[in-house]
Amino acid sequence: MTRFTVNDRPVHYRMDPDTPLLWALRDASNLTGAKYGCGTGDCGACTVDIDGEATRSCQISIAQAEGRFVTTIEALSPDRGHPVQQAFAADNVSQCGYCIPGVIMAAQALLRRTNDPSDEQIDAAITNICRCGVYPRLRGAIKRAGRIMRGEEQVAAAPPPGIAPEDAARAVPALGKR
Numbered sequence: 001m002t003r004f005t006v007n008d009r010p011v012h013y014r015m016d017p018d019t020p021l022l023w024a025l026r027d028a029s030n031l032t033g034a035k036y037g038c039g040t041g042d043c044g045a046c047t048v049d050i051d052g053e054a055t056r057s058c059q060i061s062i063a064q065a066e067g068r069f070v071t072t073i074e075a076l077s078p079d080r081g082h083p084v085q086q087a088f089a090a091d092n093v094s095q096c097g098y099c100i101p102g103v104i105m106a107a108q109a110l111l112r113r114t115n116d117p118s119d120e121q122i123d124a125a126i127t128n129i130c131r132c133g134v135y136p137r138l139r140g141a142i143k144r145a146g147r148i149m150r151g152e153e154q155v156a157a158a159p160p161p162g163i164a165p166e167d168a169a170r171a172v173p174a175l176g177k178r
């Protein structure tokens with residue numbers, strides 16, 4: 001069976017049960033935030049949240065996702081207001097941006113476990129590969145996100161997306177609302 005929950009909505013993919021979750025999300029649900037980088041579990045570009053754990057979606061089949069709760073970058077917040085997104089925008093972390101959805105999904109899972117992570121915890125949790133080399137800014141932005149979550153810091157809202165959330169939800173019904 002291939003029934004599970006994606007972004008708070010029940011889904012049933014009528015696809016080969018061995019299909020990697022990444023391709024079901026991208027090709028069937030049009031959720032293209034999770035990226036294909038290597039297909040071998042090394043780069044982390046495809047990272048999504050499954051039951052609270054950062055998971056490389058190229059390495060899990062839709063059969064293995066049966067009954068689980070999958071959250072993609074599209075549903076992390078309705079308005080890019082998640083503390084990690086705020087901190088990444090404030091610190092200008094992104095360069096080309098290709099790896100960033102996966103990094104953000106890994107970072108939010110870490111911060112849910114501990115909102116004051118050490119350098120070692122960040123390095124252990126964020127094993128994603130960035131071809132642009134934004135690594136020096138990652139630690140600082142994740143620590144900043146922790147301060148935002150702890151109520152010790154506020155940052156200006158991230159700039160509005162180029163499309164209104166309601167228009168995006170109409171264009172991509174799988175985005176839904178949280």
Ligand code: FES
Nearest residue numbers: 037038039044058
């Ligand atoms: S595409 Fe999944 S880890 Fe690289």
Ligand code: FES
Nearest residue numbers: 096099130131132
């Ligand atoms: S920002 Fe370009 S790959 Fe990471």
